[in-house]
Amino acid sequence: GAGVSQSPSNKVTEKGKDVELRCDPISGHTALYWYRQRLGQGLEFLIYFQGNSAPDKSGLPSDRFSAERTGESVSTLTIQRTQQEDSAVYLCASSGTSGYNEQFFGPGTRLTVL
């Protein structure tokens, strides 16, 4: 497809379980970002990948959160031992390069932790 895709679109899990969220960026985009949007709040930056450089993990809220990216393609965000406060919409975005270029956002994954 032409845009950023994410899967699953919805995920309901029980507290304490691990979840894995997937992002497929636009082909050829070297920069990839993950954000989180809690209900009624703005988006919070989580992590940034740029090519083969070390990722910027400064936004990850705890060590239960991790992310990987294979080259310049798919990225997965993993949340271990989920907590109710992890419930949010997780958005992925990609751009042609880093810096001030437009970021294109995926539709998001809505995570609900019971």
Add this chain to the structure above:
Amino acid sequence: GNSVTQMEGPVTLSEEAFLTINCTYTATGYPSLFWYVQYPGEGLQLLLKATKADDKGSNKGFEATYRKETTSFHLEKGSVQVSDSAVYFCALSGSNTGKLIFGQGTTLQVKP
């Protein structure tokens, strides 16, 4: 650290009314400023941007001017339509990574 503050919503207007959504920011250096929009059932998309002081971003009849002296980037439209009903996010990017810092979003509802 860097931050963005938007006026709280929801904002409800009649069609053809004038729109202003206030946005102010705190940042070191010279950030780029953005407005993103999220229409019902759709993903977040860039509406307009400005990369330096006094720049005016514009798109689809919306405008915003980068005011460094007041650290503001207010969104305006002269005549709103029902189709403009959406959530609007102000954001800044102050680093060379391009990571965005968002305001909390403002919901706009336009009634016919």
